[in-house]
Amino acid sequence: MAGRVDGKMSFVTGAAQGLGEAIAYMLAKEGSKVVLADINYDKVVSVSERINNEFPEQAFSLKLDVTSEDQWKESLIKAEKLMGGINVLVNNAGIGGGTTIEDTDYETFQNVMKVDTDSVFLGCKYAIPIMKNYSPGSIVNTSSIAGLIAGHNMASYNTAKAGVWMLSKSVALHCARQAYNIRCNSIHPTFINTPILDNMLNRSNVERDELLMKLARQVPLGKVGEPNDVAYTVLFLASDESKFITGSEIKIDGGISAM
Numbered sequence: 456m457a458g459r460v461d462g463k464m465s466f467v468t469g470a471a472q473g474l475g476e477a478i479a480y481m482l483a484k485e486g487s488k489v490v491l492a493d494i495n496y497d498k499v500v501s502v503s504e505r506i507n508n509e510f511p512e513q514a515f516s517l518k519l520d521v522t523s524e525d526q527w528k529e530s531l532i533k534a535e536k537l538m539g540g541i542n543v544l545v546n547n548a549g550i551g552g553g554t555t556i557e558d559t560d561y562e563t564f565q566n567v568m569k570v571d572t573d574s575v576f577l578g579c580k581y582a583i584p585i586m587k588n589y590s591p592g593s594i595v596n597t598s599s600i601a602g603l604i605a606g607h608n609m610a611s612y613n614t615a616k617a618g619v620w621m622l623s624k625s626v627a628l629h630c631a632r633q634a635y636n637i638r639c640n641s642i643h644p645t646f647i648n649t650p651i652l653d654n655m656l657n658r659s660n661v662e663r664d665e666l667l668m669k670l671a672r673q674v675p676l677g678k679v680g681e682p683n684d685v686a687y688t689v690l691f692l693a694s695d696e697s698k699f700i701t702g703s704e705i706k707i708d709g710g711i712s713a714m
């Protein structure tokens with residue numbers, strides 16, 4: 456049976472664990488070649504090996520610090536060679552930031568902006584000139600529900616993820632106007648059970664199950680999300696099934712934003 460992204464060539468950042476790992480696995484399972492890029496090279500190599508054991512020669516690993524302009528340029532050239540092109544970019548790498556405006560020092564604010572927003576700027580800027588040669592293309596940028604609805608104690612994260620939201624629309628409109636046949640959309644998950652929640656655990660002094668239950672109480676569907684809830688959304692946006700969707704934001708939030 457044909458996969459939903461058969462023949463695509465995808466580049467996924469932050470693919471060593473959590474959502475990036477689930478997204479890379481899902482894209483490979485559905486027929487895409489995938490370059491898994493992460494600052495944590497050892498871990499991303501072992502994820503690629505796991506994928507290749509199931510889907511031979513689909514996955515490749517690269518070390519990439521998404522805050523480095525030079526590394527972005529080099530990685531995209533390498534990825535184009537490894538896969539024979541790039542037509543899907545998933546800007547997923549990111550870090551949390553759980554402090555209020557008064558508690559956040561300027562260096563921390565700038566670092567969250569660099570990892571969560573500047574990285575998306577760099578990825579889009581340098582991937583588009585390559586991707587336009589392998590269209591149709593799709594860029595999926597990972598924002599957060601926090602990019603649409605602010606939390607009181609996430610000053611830097613709210614700001615960074617709101618930036619990803621509008622940047623995605625800017626990219627979508629530019630690519631449409633240039634007739635590149637590249638779409639760009641943002642996704643906005645709420646709490647998903649990945650290692651990123653470990654920071655919250657460290658701050659709150661509760662067990663993981665207790666934290667998950669506490670977070671679940673804030674979600675109308677009564678649970679936190681699973682990585683595949685996000686991976687299936689990315690699969691749809693990466694595939695040609697979504698060929699008329701660009702400049703959109705998709706909320707994966709169990710109903711939080713409906714309240």
Ligand SMILES: NC(=O)c1ccc[n+]([C@@H]2O[C@H](COP(=O)([O-])OP(=O)(O)OC[C@H]3O[C@@H](n4cnc5c(N)ncnc54)[C@H](O)[C@@H]3O)[C@@H](O)[C@H]2O)c1
Nearest residue numbers: 469471472473474494520521548549599646647649650651
């Ligand atoms: N899990 C959630 O609840 C949730 C909710 C909304 C949005 N998000 C967003 O989803 C994305 C993935 O989150 P996750 O839950 O999988 O987090 P995670 O912490 O489990 O994984 C993040 C990955 O990004 C990598 N990374 C961090 N800094 C990097 C850098 N400078 N260069 C390259 N790679 C880097 C890490 O090594 C790690 O593999 C993030 O952008 C996050 O903000 C997560």
